[in-house]
Amino acid sequence: MRATNHLIGLLNFLTFLLSIPIIGGGIWLSTRANSTDCLKFLQWPIIVIGVCIMVVSLAGFAGACYRNTMLMWVYLFVMFFVLAALVGFIIFAYAVTDKGSGRSLLNRAYFDYYLQDYSGWLEERVASDSYWGKIASCVRDSKACAKMGVTVNGVPETSDMFYRRRLNSIQSGCCKPPTECGFTYMNETVWTSSGGVVYNPDCNLWSNDQSQLCYSCSSCKAGVLASIKKSWRKVSVINIVVLIILVIVYVIGCAAFRNNRRMDNDESYGQARMTKARPSSIQF
Known part of the structure; x- marks a missing residue:
């Protein structure tokens, strides 16, 4: 049974x-929070879980190699809660990013984003006034819109070239007006109104002021939500793979723990101790 350890x-x-x-x-996620996603509390649970796994793995390694039953007990006890926390985080990540995606557009390579397509805890948190002011400021400071400018042979791209670009959700939601507004393209972040009747409130919120653009629009909030969803899903895939491996390690760890207890009780290689029966002497 040493091989098990x-x-x-x-x-x-x-x-x-x-x-x-x-x-x-x-x-x-932390770097994304500081530059793109702009929601800064999401990365801490996964960092804490990762550190816990690192520390607990060291305890399990020492307990198995040195047959330290106490370390193995601590390892199994703590790892159970780490696994539960990781499962909870994965379920939470998928639950809060379950709804919402970009809408495809005719003759456009990019998508438009609508806040009503999203719902739940994350949408309420991002859209709330107390959070959105900080998020909008973060998106503005990231210069995501300022970096959209493209020139071809020194000439700014035309509207047809722009329509064929695959914009990310932040660029599509925050740096241009919604397509249904019918605005005329001047450059990537300057659009002129056609003067028609519009029913989307974001059309009235759009501004060619480069410090304003559509940062107050619902489409910008939806774009941030789409970016967060994409980031969380990527991290969750890694977490699922690690979770499967951790469960396998945990099961083998339980076997090693039982092995250590048998050896501590002088049970050789997992065989139960056998006692030789002797006839009792009867005194008359």
């Missing part, structure tokens, strides 16, 4: 290595 030690070392991409995913 060596195996769990090896797998825990692998788990330790796997905690690195989890932490990396959290750090990546």
Whole structure:
């Protein structure tokens, strides 16, 4: 049964290595929060889970290699809650990003985004006045719209070229008016109204002022939600793969823990201790 301990030690070392991409995913979300997604609390749960996995894996590695029953018990106890937290985070991430996506447009390569297509906790949080002011300021400071300008041989791109571009959700929702407004393209962030009747409130919120654009529009909020959804789904895929491996390691860890207890009780290689029956002497 020593091979079991060596195996769990090896797998825990692998788990330790796997905690690195989890932490990396959290750090990546953090960089996105500071530049694109602009929602800064989402990365901390995954970073904490990654650090916990790293620490617990070291405890499991030491417990398996040195047959330390106490460390193995702590490892199994804590890892159970880490697994539960990881499962909860994955379910939460998919639940709050379940609804909403961009709408395809005729003769356009990009999508338009509408806030009414989204719902739930995340939509309420992003759209709330207390949060949106900070998020809009973050999007503005990221210069996402200022970076949209494209020239071809020194000449600004035409409207037809712009319509064939695959804009990301932030660029589509925050840096241009909704397509249904019918505005005329001048350049990437300057559009003129055709003067027709419009029913989308975002059409009246659009401004050619480069500090305003459509940062107050519902389409911008929807674009941020779409960006968050994309980021969370990418990280969740990594988390699911790591979760499967962790469950396998946990099951083997339970076997190693039982093995250590048998050895502590002088049970050789998992065989139950056998006692030799002796006839009792009867005194008359």
